[in-house]
Amino acid sequence: MSILVVGSVALDSLKTPFGKREEALGGSATFFSMAASFFNKVNIVATVGKDFPKRYINLFEEKSIGTEGLQLTNGKTFRWKGWYGYDLNTAHTIYTHLNVFKDFRPEVPADLKDSEYVFLANIDPDLQLSVLKQVSRPKLVACDSMNYWIETKKKSLMKLLKHVDLFLLNDGEARQLTGETNLLTAARKVLSYGPKAVVVKKGEHGVIYFSRSSHFISPAYLLETVRDPTGAGDTFAGGMIGYLSTAKNIDSRSIRKSIIYGSILASFTVEGFSVDRLTEISMADIRRRYEHFKKITRF
Amino acid sequence: MSILVVGSVALDSLKTPFGKREEALGGSATFFSMAASFFNKVNIVATVGKDFPKRYINLFEEKSIGTEGLQLTNGKTFRWKGWYGYDLNTAHTIYTHLNVFKDFRPEVPADLKDSEYVFLANIDPDLQLSVLKQVSRPKLVACDSMNYWIETKKKSLMKLLKHVDLFLLNDGEARQLTGETNLLTAARKVLSYGPKAVVVKKGEHGVIYFSRSSHFISPAYLLETVRDPTGAGDTFAGGMIGYLSTAKNIDSRSIRKSIIYGSILASFTVEGFSVDRLTEISMADIRRRYEHFKKITRF
Secondary structure, eight states: OOEEEEOOOEEEEEEETTEEEEEEEEOHHHHHHHHHTTTSOEEEEEEEETTSOHHHHHHHHHTTEEEEEEEEESSOOEEEEEEEOSOTTOEEEEEEEOGGGTTOOOOOOGGGTTOSEEEEOSSOHHHHHHHHHHSSOOSEEEEEOOHHHHHHOHHHHHHHHTTOSEEEEEHHHHHHHHOOSSHHHHHHHHHHTSOSEEEEEOGGGOEEEEESSOEEEEOOOOOSOOOOOTTHHHHHHHHHHHHHTTSSSOSHHHHHHHHHHHHHHHHHHTTSSTTHHHHHOOHHHHHHHHHHHHHHHOO | OOEEEEOOOEEEEEEETTEEEEEEEEOHHHHHHHHHTTTSOEEEEEEEETTSOHHHHHHHHHTTEEEEEEEEESSOOEEEEEEEOSOTTOEEEEEEEOGGGTTOOOOOOGGGTTOSEEEEOSSOHHHHHHHHHHSSOOSEEEEEOOHHHHHHOHHHHHHHHTTOSEEEEEHHHHHHHHOOSSHHHHHHHHHHTSOSEEEEEOGGGOEEEEESSOEEEEOOOOOSOOOOOTTHHHHHHHHHHHHHTTSSSOSHHHHHHHHHHHHHHHHHHTTSSTTHHHHHOOHHHHHHHHHHHHHHHOO
């Protein structure tokens, strides 16, 4: 019943109008697994350099996040530096140093090959495909991507999409991938590429879910304090897949609940820098916000 | 139990990527009353010039929209010309000819002074105030405004806000009026200006409702076809106030329902040019879309 995630574990230096951080814990696999760990056991497949702070490994261990597949490589950890202005929807990159990620070859440890829930976070689609080949028969495969891969590796991405159940992407990416302005049309087109369902993330404006049989739209949880939006999308995926992995059936009902859990987890992440908020909150906080969300959206 | 609206009745010439129209029926009071007329009797207080096409008066009459307060003035009808690019959220104005609206002094006919539901659509806040003085004891007063009045007549607008129950404005206006970026903070600040409740309209991203005692957030109904967004906000208000005027009590439950009806009505308006769609649909179409909306947002 455990979850496997392949993605990045990184050190982020960033500035927003509400503060700044140097070498904070970041990366898609990090945010995903921190969020999913509230629901289930998660194992990370990624790589870090010899300079990766031990305290972050300890944090993963505290959260029972498996690091067996986290390769320790000679060299430096993946680093991203960027900033956000008052429009927190747009990240401005100062640099991306792939470092040990440049030659990363994901290897799924033998005892994790039977993982039932697999999340292929945003990395080179060829690497995402190589992970898929290493797992035996997952119950659910979800993946993310980004504008860079849509531009430079569309063929590999399209091949990958034939093998995933759930594709998560943001509104801009959906438009870029399909050439359609209208999100409903774009989502329908994405479905025709192979995935059984697609989740279009609209940041502070919520989420749209599409499958052949149903669709679901939800606003985002409204916050008074947004300090750092980094990792919101991966946190969303972690909350979603985390919850789904505990559901008896993957059906319209559990998918809707999982999307709300994803939004709730993401709402905590953006309230603080890095994974700060995810280390502070408890399942009770998550449930409380879930119930509040229900209350303010019901009609 | 009838509804009174003061606002503009106009002739719109516009172009969107999906077509164009010359001298189509437009104006805030028009969209509002066309939408509200599905629920209740509405009366318009506005002015048009001698050139106003008789067929539009006939259309109001067909919809049982009262035109007793629609002054026929020597001169030309208010005209707006504009266009939208693929970003249908932004209207580009080519010209605004106030014409007979320049010297408009709204007069509420004697037998409408006891109207129970009053909507002060977007016009000079001094005129909105003068209408308020002419009605006796309305059960609900709602108003709209725009960036222009916030800029040029903020004092009058602030005075007006002390006398309204419900203030509808869009997200940009909420930020402009309060100087707050965060919508939750902005909405709270707007409440401190006097209105009992505020509705922040986010266009295709839905609606946020705030009062001292409760809040409600909703996505917009998702559409595959958006041809002309003109009048969406006023249609929303018409659907909202229209439904509320039929509710036994104005409480959290009826307000939430009214907001969904507002969104549904607006979703029809933007599917076509001018008021086209509002003349085609029936209450059954509205109810069907309302039920569908419920289905795709429930969790």
